[in-house]
Amino acid sequence: MQKNILKSGIELSEIGLGCMSLGTAYDHAESIIERAIEHGITYFDTADIYDKGVNEEIVGKALKKYQNRDDIVVGTKVGNHLQQDGSTFWDPSKKHIKSSVKKSLHRLGLDELQLYQLHGGTIDDPLDETISAFEELKQEGIVQAYGISSIRPNVIRYYLEHSDIETLMSQFNLIDNRPEALVDEIHAHNVKILARGPVFKGLLTANSNQALDNKFADGIFDYSYQELGETIASVKEVENNLTALTFNYLQSQNALGSIIVGASSVEQLDENIENYKAAKAIGVDQLKAARERVKDLNYTQHLQ
Ligand SMILES: NC(=O)c1ccc[n+]([C@@H]2O[C@H](COP(=O)([O-])OP(=O)(O)OC[C@H]3O[C@@H](n4cnc5c(N)ncnc54)[C@H](OP(=O)(O)O)[C@@H]3O)[C@@H](O)[C@H]2O)c1
Numbered sequence: 001m002q003k004n005i006l007k008s009g010i011e012l013s014e015i016g017l018g019c020m021s022l023g024t025a026y027d028h029a030e031s032i033i034e035r036a037i038e039h040g041i042t043y044f045d046t047a048d049i050y051d052k053g054v055n056e057e058i059v060g061k062a063l064k065k066y067q068n069r070d071d072i073v074v075g076t077k078v079g080n081h082l083q084q085d086g087s088t089f090w091d092p093s094k095k096h097i098k099s100s101v102k103k104s105l106h107r108l109g110l111d112e113l114q115l116y117q118l119h120g121g122t123i124d125d126p127l128d129e130t131i132s133a134f135e136e137l138k139q140e141g142i143v144q145a146y147g148i149s150s151i152r153p154n155v156i157r158y159y160l161e162h163s164d165i166e167t168l169m170s171q172f173n174l175i176d177n178r179p180e181a182l183v184d185e186i187h188a189h190n191v192k193i194l195a196r197g198p199v200f201k202g203l204l205t206a207n208s209n210q211a212l213d214n215k216f217a218d219g220i221f222d223y224s225y226q227e228l229g230e231t232i233a234s235v236k237e238v239e240n241n242l243t244a245l246t247f248n249y250l251q252s253q254n255a256l257g258s259i260i261v262g263a264s265s266v267e268q269l270d271e272n273i274e275n276y277k278a279a280k281a282i283g284v285d286q287l288k289a290a291r292e293r294v295k296d297l298n299y300t301q302h303l304q
Helices: 026-038 050-066 094-108 127-139 153-162 180-188 208-215 225-238 242-251 266-281 284-292
Strands: 003-005 011-013 015-018 043-045 073-078 080-082 088-090 113-118 143-149 167-171 192-196 256-262
Touching: 003 256, 011 015, 011 256, 015 026, 015 266, 026 050, 026 266, 043 256, 050 073, 050 094, 073 094, 094 113, 094 127, 113 127, 113 167, 127 143, 127 153, 143 153, 143 192, 153 167, 153 180, 180 192, 208 225, 225 242, 225 284, 242 256, 242 266, 242 284
Parallel strands: 015 043, 015 256, 043 073, 073 113, 113 143, 143 167, 167 192, 192 256
Antiparallel strands: 003 011, 080 088
16 A cells, blocks of 8 residues: 655555544444555544544554554544533634643553644634644644644645644545645645545445435535536546546645545445555546546635
């Protein structure tokens, strides 16, 4: 498996496991994590909020026996402040970040965290306070690198220019191609993209029709349900393997760090890895032809 290297030297497998869809049944989740490792996946994406901390516990427990391996990398996220009643509010304060990291480390069973990411946020956040929290965690040796998860151009640009983020997580796939407009800027800052939603909840898999009906009945972005169906059919005329195509598309982006794909079963993961291998056979002209059949999407909000 190809590895992509962050500024700090941390190496991420080009396919990362999005742990959000593992579920809360430990044995089932562990079987997916085990299979990911067999496939050469060494990057695992979680967040403090996934299943209210249970996801971090599961990831930590399943990876415990690999703690002597120095190639396994775990990234988690912070910013959604969970309250006793189960509700959350957005809290990018230094106090919250610095206390939450300890709880995440405890749940993950780790002494230090390789990658800590802000889980969203707006331009109205106390941005410099948040950045200074992550910087302090780095200086204290608690965190090796930090990043943000955002789809807001104004926030992304602020962090690119005023912080030392190493990763930017955004939804990015052949249909949601909005991040394309930012790739050169991200690359210029030597920041790597963690592409989440790469198979767009199943829309870009062999299970496309079912995902379209079940998850995109109201359309998405500039696409009506019907347009989305027609677009998928048209792209399939170029290349029937939609997952290989979207992976190849993401690999063609300069700043790619890792394709963070979710899987709720071992079979889905196996299929995704097969298609990652198949992505190599897709040619530049084929990708260009497929790209021309989807809309050019642009971010329309949070620009300034
Ligand atoms: N703001 C953030 O930072 C943020 C937000 C969202 C996600 N994430 C991270 O990114 C990861 C991936 O995001 P995502 O889950 O939205 O996107 P995704 O990887 O595009 O979609 C994963 C889902 O697609 C379906 N799927 C995957 N492989 C399949 C296959 N081979 N055949 C059929 N269906 C398949 C499954 O749905 P079913 O389970 O329904 O079958 C699976 O749960 C998450 O796990 C999480 O770690 C981060």
